[in-house]
Amino acid sequence: MAIFRIRKKVNYVVLDKGFLNDTRLSWKAKGLLAYMLSLPDDWSFCISDLATHSKCSRESTANTVKELTKAGYIHKMQGRTNNGKFRKVELFVFETPQVEPYSDNPISDKPLMDNPLTVNPQTEKPSLLINNKSLNNNLLNNNNNYRSYPLGENLPKPQTAFQFYEDNGFGSLAAHVTFNIGHWIDDLSEDLVIHAMKRAVENNVLRWNYVEKILRDWTNKKLKTIEEVEADKLRFEAQKRQQQRTHQSDLQVRKEVVPEWFHQRHENVEQTIDFEAERQKILETLRGVTESAR
The missing domain is CATH 1.10.10.630 (DnaD domain-like)
Incomplete structure (x- = not known):
């Protein structure tokens, strides 16, 4: 047996192959993790989008993400805005498994301390699929949102x-x-x-x-976002109203082009045709033809 390789110039990625030897992971999980690590550092992951890049269904892809999460290669974090609404769930991808996530419970009943979260909370420096600058900014923004509540006041708990x-x-x-x-x-x-x-x-x-x-x-x-959903609903309703107005206008045009005589056609037939007089004319014509033949 032999392995045939190509000379890499472009379209390649350098990975730590430790996760490929992790016996806790299925081959499907290893493949998905390799694909996710090949994407740019600031990539925003979506399960539906991941499913479109393979023949696996959305449910199958979600199960694979769950497997990687359980093994410590993916951490999920969901914060809240300063008005208490949930943010989108963010996926943090690691090249080596991390036992401690960024936060098991990022939404706390107590406001965060004044000290901001560090950029690298782990002892080792894992290869994140997001850059440190964007991660630090996101964490600091979340921290500021939490501090917008008065001290001692619990964060609102919206209905799940x-x-x-x-x-x-x-x-x-x-x-x-x-x-x-x-x-x-x-x-x-x-x-x-x-x-x-x-x-x-x-x-x-x-x-x-x-x-x-x-x-x-x-x-x-x-x-x-909810704002995008509501804007789409307004566009749909406006388009529907426009179609209704166009339909009503077409009906009015069709009514206007119908001539008046069309509605009175039966009356005109009764007034202009005298069937008895026409019968007498035909009989007289036949008698004339008979006499001339004699």
Whole structure:
């Protein structure tokens, strides 16, 4: 057996091959991790987007991400804005497994201390798939958002997507529904998942598959915030109103071009045709033809 290699000039990446020998990982997980590490440092990951680059389904890709998370190669972090809303779940990718994540519980009941989080909280320096400058800025911004609350005051705790599901008549949380809700939260955000369920409540369709249909539509349209979703809704409603006005205008035009005589055609036939007189004319003509023949 032999390995045939090419001479690398462009389109290659340098990786620490330690994770390739990690027996805890499946071959699928190793392949996905290698692909993620090959992307630029400031890449923003989305499970639906990752699924489009292989023949694996979205659910299969999400399970692989979960496997890498359990092994310490991916850490998830979700903060909140200063008004208490959930941010999108961020995925931090490591070339070597990290036992301690950035924060097991990034949303605390107590405000953060004045000391900002360090750029490299680990003892070793892992190869992150995000640059240190952007990471430090994000952490500092989150820290400032938390400090905007008065000392001693707890952060507001908005309703979670799981609570909203149960409190608004969708039914009990089955295992597969809980699983899918978690994946959509990772893929979009908890606020968007709740917003989709609110749409379902407004339309009186309390089924999870209907909520997923809404979420898939937003994903296909690349809508990532509630503001973008609402703007898209306004555009759709404006387009629908325009179509209705155009349809009504077409109906009016069709009514105007119908001539008046068309509505009176039956009356004109009765007034202009005397069938008895026409009959007498035909009989007289036949008699004339008969006499001339004699």
